[in-house]
Amino acid sequence: MAGVPSSSSVPTTPLLKDELDIVIPTIRNLDFLEMWRPFFQPYHLIIVQDGDPSKIINVPKGFDYELYNRNDINRILGPKASCISFKDSACRCFGYMVSKKKYIYTIDDDCFVAKDPSGNQINALEQHIKNLLTPATPFFFNTLYDPFRDGADFVRGYPFSLREGAPTALSHGLWLNIPDYDAPTQLVKPRERNTRYVDAVLTIPKGTLFPMCGMNLGFNRELIGPAMYFGLMGDGQPIGRYDDMWAGWCAKVICDHLGLGVKTGLPYIWHSKASNPFTNLKKEYNGIFWQEELIPFFQSTTLSKESTTVQKCYIELSKQVREKLSKVDPYFGKLADAMVTWIEAWDELNPSTTAIAPEANGAADKK
Amino acid sequence: MSFKINDNEVDIVIAALRPDLTIFLEEWRPIFSRFHLIIVKEPDLEADLQIPHGFDHHVYTKSDIERVVGASLIDFSGHSCRYFGYLMSSKKYVISIDEDCLPARNAAGHPIDAVAQHINNLETPATPFYFNTLYDPFREGADFVRGYPFSLRDGVGCVLSSGLWLNVADYDAPTRAVRPNERNARYVDAVMTVPLQSMMPLSGINIGFDREILGPALVPALRLKGEGKQRLETMGDIWCGMCAKTVSDHLRLGVKTGLPYVWRNGSGNAWESLRREWGGVKLMEEIVPFSSR
Numbered sequence: 001m002a003g004v005p006s007s008s009s010v011p012t013t014p015l016l017k018d019e020l021d022i023v024i025p026t027i028r029n030l031d032f033l034e035m036w037r038p039f040f041q042p043y044h045l046i047i048v049q050d051g052d053p054s055k056i057i058n059v060p061k062g063f064d065y066e067l068y069n070r071n072d073i074n075r076i077l078g079p080k081a082s083c084i085s086f087k088d089s090a091c092r093c094f095g096y097m098v099s100k101k102k103y104i105y106t107i108d109d110d111c112f113v114a115k116d117p118s119g120n121q122i123n124a125l126e127q128h129i130k131n132l133l134t135p136a137t138p139f140f141f142n143t144l145y146d147p148f149r150d151g152a153d154f155v156r157g158y159p160f161s162l163r164e165g166a167p168t169a170l171s172h173g174l175w176l177n178i179p180d181y182d183a184p185t186q187l188v189k190p191r192e193r194n195t196r197y198v199d200a201v202l203t204i205p206k207g208t209l210f211p212m213c214g215m216n217l218g219f220n221r222e223l224i225g226p227a228m229y230f231g232l233m234g235d236g237q238p239i240g241r242y243d244d245m246w247a248g249w250c251a252k253v254i255c256d257h258l259g260l261g262v263k264t265g266l267p268y269i270w271h272s273k274a275s276n277p278f279t280n281l282k283k284e285y286n287g288i289f290w291q292e293e294l295i296p297f298f299q300s301t302t303l304s305k306e307s308t309t310v311q312k313c314y315i316e317l318s319k320q321v322r323e324k325l326s327k328v329d330p331y332f333g334k335l336a337d338a339m340v341t342w343i344e345a346w347d348e349l350n351p352s353t354t355a356i357a358p359e360a361n362g363a364a365d366k367k
Numbered sequence: 368m369s370f371k372i373n374d375n376e377v378d379i380v381i382a383a384l385r386p387d388l389t390i391f392l393e394e395w396r397p398i399f400s401r402f403h404l405i406i407v408k409e410p411d412l413e414a415d416l417q418i419p420h421g422f423d424h425h426v427y428t429k430s431d432i433e434r435v436v437g438a439s440l441i442d443f444s445g446h447s448c449r450y451f452g453y454l455m456s457s458k459k460y461v462i463s464i465d466e467d468c469l470p471a472r473n474a475a476g477h478p479i480d481a482v483a484q485h486i487n488n489l490e491t492p493a494t495p496f497y498f499n500t501l502y503d504p505f506r507e508g509a510d511f512v513r514g515y516p517f518s519l520r521d522g523v524g525c526v527l528s529s530g531l532w533l534n535v536a537d538y539d540a541p542t543r544a545v546r547p548n549e550r551n552a553r554y555v556d557a558v559m560t561v562p563l564q565s566m567m568p569l570s571g572i573n574i575g576f577d578r579e580i581l582g583p584a585l586v587p588a589l590r591l592k593g594e595g596k597q598r599l600e601t602m603g604d605i606w607c608g609m610c611a612k613t614v615s616d617h618l619r620l621g622v623k624t625g626l627p628y629v630w631r632n633g634s635g636n637a638w639e640s641l642r643r644e645w646g647g648v649k650l651m652e653e654i655v656p657f658s659s660r
Binding site: 142152155158160161180195196198200213241245288295 | 497500501506515518519531536542552556557563
């Protein structure tokens with residue numbers, strides 16, 4: 001079980017150990033880190049402890065980490081701490097905000113190392129790094145998937161002018177074993193397991209939205225960080241289990257606007273724990289109805305030419321959320337406020353990092 | 368919304384660019400023999416076709432093409448001859464595979480039934496309006512993931528199934544010239560819907576489609592100057608694919624890509640083809656922005 005990390009392909013993927021933080025939300029314990037040790041130990045961990053701040057979370061020895069509980073979040077953000085969820089793994093986005101690194105990898109504490117069809121342990125972090133360091137191809141679909149993978153290329157008919165691709169902002173990994181289903185599907189198919197290893201990474205095309213799962217996710221914090229707000233969930237909120245969905249919709253709209261790419265597919269992790277479907281149903285209940293409005297909203301949203309940074313895009317988006325979604329539920333008015341608070345907090349904690357995407361508007365025309 | 372396609376609703380269309388179809392048809396026999404085959408003899412091919420016994424088939428030749436389309440502007444020579452087969456078919460579904468492709472084999476060494484997979488892709492809904500991260504939710508063992516709106520879970524009809532190729536991938540001439548030894552060895556066990564408004568290069572090497580709905584969009588209208596008989600030199604299928612996807616998007620119908628794989632042997636000299644294909648490469652730079660809006 002504890003094993004040798006799977007061999008990197010040639011050329012070797014850089015470790016990026018001083019450029020990447022691993023953000024882990026937890027309420028219980030971090031035993032799962034033992035299995036990840038061969039892969040995670042070189043990296044700095046940011047642990048966001050949810051729930052009772054007086055509980056002591058044991059971090060296995062040998063890891064370099066910083067840990068924040070609710071008291072720390074309140075102390076650091078003051079009144080702006082209201083934007084960070086409590087009693088929900090959405091609190092992880094606090095970790096994104098306090099990180100000083102270029103890349104983030106976030107993983108749930110019930111996710112373990114998976115094996116590929118040859119039986120080799122999968123170094124998920126290495127694959128995310130490969131995904132993030134190679135371009136995405138959002139402007140035209142490549143039928144052989146990621147052309148930057150070893151052994152693949154652009155197919156006949158793929159325009160040469162689009163072969164440089166776009167910088168990859170997000171790398172969305174998948175899960176073997178317990179699939180990320182909603183509560184109704186879980187209730188109908190309690191025994192279904194994802195056993196299919198799909199050996200592909202692909203870019204989600206520009207203009208296409210997707211349900212982003214936060215269980216196994218990498219991103220370039222400098223390119224897209226401020227858009228990765230996981231919303232108001234959990235305690236005192238009418239919704240849960242839509243934190244990552246919300247961030248995914250916002251981030252994708254902004255990536256599309258700024259000419260950035262989103263990849264999905266490899267790597268797989270092994271998702272070990274199925275949460276209680278009845279609990280999930282109570283959390284998701286509003287989301288199941290609201291998503292019918294939310295997705296058309298995000299699909300039809302446009303951002304102005306003047307929004308040339310992620311922060312500006314996000315503030316513009318928050319205004320549209322307030323204008324158009326408050327009628328769905330007053331919650332969205334609160335969420336719009338929280339989105340603004342988040343950006344203010346982000347800019348306070350990260351004063352010098354206002355990244356302007358290289359082809360903010362040129363790429364928008366390029367589809 | 369899934370339904371069953373019967374064998375008698377399907378034609379398999381084969382473009383015969385070389386006269387001897389024996390190896391091709393014998394390898395595909397276990398899979399093809401249930402179906403009616405339409406074989407279109409490339410108009411410039413003079414030798415007689417060699418077709419093994421036991422296939423229910425019809426051959427169309429140059430004289431048929433001249434009789435039916437006469438002095439039309441459509442050139443059915445080279446790889447375009449298959450479109451004549453699409454025209455002449457009276458079936459609802461057509462599956463077409465290049466004659467330098469054999470069945471791919473699974474890990475146990477058994478031939479993969481590419482026809483059954485195309486049929487399955489066409490029988491089950493497509494999901495173009497929102498991306499499912501577990502790919503085709505209608506495959507066994509998969510489903511829609513959390514965050515997928517229930518109102519979109521019926522999906523829409525799939526009218527085009529675009530398959531892939533192991534061994535010799537469908538690269539263009541410049542890529543093939545630069546990487547002559549590269550082989551596609553990666554079997555990606557997925558079918559997925561190409562999202563709405565996303566364009567893709569349709570490879571005509573291994574496809575299935577609903578002829579009644581999409582047939583009129585598959586016309587060999589784009590031919591390159593000096594286009595020869597090598598796949599590397601053609602863009603006709605790419606053009607058809609752009610038209611087909613635009614039409615499908617407008618009609619709210621779906622296009623799937625991924626499985627099935629075929630084992631492609633390929634042929635042709637990339638450097639020779641480069642001279643002919645580069646015009647098409649330039650054209651794509653104009654075509655893509657046009658098709659995208």
